[in-house]
Amino acid sequence: xxxxxxxxDFEIPAxxxxxxxxxxxxxxxxxxxxTLSRERIEDFKVAVSEATxxxxxxxxxxxxxxxIHIRCTITDDRLEFHITDRGFGFYPDQIQVxxxxxxxxxxxxxxxxxxxxxxxxxxxxxxxSGPDGTEVSLSIHLAxxxxxx
Amino acid sequence: xxxxxxxxxxxxWEVLTVTGEIDxxxxxxxRQRLLAVxxxxxxxxxxxxxxxxFIDSTGLGVLMGGAKRVRSAGGDIRLVMAGxxxxxLIELTRLDRVLDVFDSVSxxxxxxxx
Numbered sequence: 001x002x003x004x005x006x007x008x009d010f011e012i013p014a015x016x017x018x019x020x021x022x023x024x025x026x027x028x029x030x031x032x033x034x035t036l037s038r039e040r041i042e043d044f045k046v047a048v049s050e051a052t053x054x055x056x057x058x059x060x061x062x063x064x065x066x067x068i069h070i071r072c073t074i075t076d077d078r079l080e081f082h083i084t085d086r087g088f089g090f091y092p093d094q095i096q097v098x099x100x101x102x103x104x105x106x107x108x109x110x111x112x113x114x115x116x117x118x119x120x121x122x123x124x125x126x127x128x129s130g131p132d133g134t135e136v137s138l139s140i141h142l143a144x145x146x147x148x149x
Numbered sequence: 150x151x152x153x154x155x156x157x158x159x160x161x162w163e164v165l166t167v168t169g170e171i172d173x174x175x176x177x178x179x180r181q182r183l184l185a186v187x188x189x190x191x192x193x194x195x196x197x198x199x200x201x202x203f204i205d206s207t208g209l210g211v212l213m214g215g216a217k218r219v220r221s222a223g224g225d226i227r228l229v230m231a232g233x234x235x236x237x238l239i240e241l242t243r244l245d246r247v248l249d250v251f252d253s254v255s256x257x258x259x260x261x262x263x
Contacts, residue, residue, distance in 0.1 A: 016172065016173040017174050019173060020172070020174070023203070039234075042234060045203075046203075046205060049172060049203075049205050050205055050206055053205065053207065103247075107213045107214075107216050107217040107247060111206070113206035113210070113242055114205075116206075116242070117205070117206055117241075120241060
């Protein structure tokens with residue numbers, strides 16, 4: 001038997017001082033599943049923080065002072081965070097191709113690790129971007145089955 | 150732990166000790182302190198991250214920018230991290246191949262391999 005997903009919606013001001021609060025939300029949500037290791041929770045915390053950082057930067061570039069929407073969904077087998085901004089969006093082919101992280105010339109680029117970290121620290125990443133904003137969906141798989149038992 | 154940066158001299162090394170979380174909110178202060186140290190002409194810099202609870206790509210960017218500036222001036226920059234968590238992230242991003250990482254400040258300033 002599957003349970004109804006738990007869903008939480010948050011609106012946060014697009015300001016860096018709220019990143020720590022978002023990370024706390026990730027930890028609180030992840031700890032509802034007792035099978036997730038501390039390492040997995042810390043990994044996912046970094047991934048969600050990176051997506052939220054990008055959203056805050058997107059609002060800054062667009063000179064928007066409205067909030068960023070974050071939805072957390074917990075199902076039987078997944079923990080998901082969806083981060084939605086109302087920035088200008090971006091297109092994958094516009095992203096600068098950076099040297100490999102271990103290339104010494106990589107030190108010339110102080111940015112560009114955020115999406116990489118999202119991809120390697122989450123089980124699934126989806127990015128939908130357009131001129132009205134970007135939605136990043138990150139999820140990790142849960143081993144437990146939260147059935148009514 | 151609250152974010153903070155302190156600077157101390159150990160012989161020819163300038164040691165920045167960072168505590169708390171390094172993210173978009175705190176990275177500008179970290180960058181400012183690091184660039185101030187480099188701006189004094191420091192050639193040998195150790196950044197002790199043992200008291201850092203969290204670092205993201207913004208913080209890693211500050212480390213890369215600092216390393217570039219120190220090395221372009223002919224200097225040496227070393228990282229110290231006692232916890233496995235930060236070390237894992239540095240390894241995951243493969244920055245350990247371009248930045249020298251030690252497990253204590255004493256090991257960093259005593260190593261003369263480079």
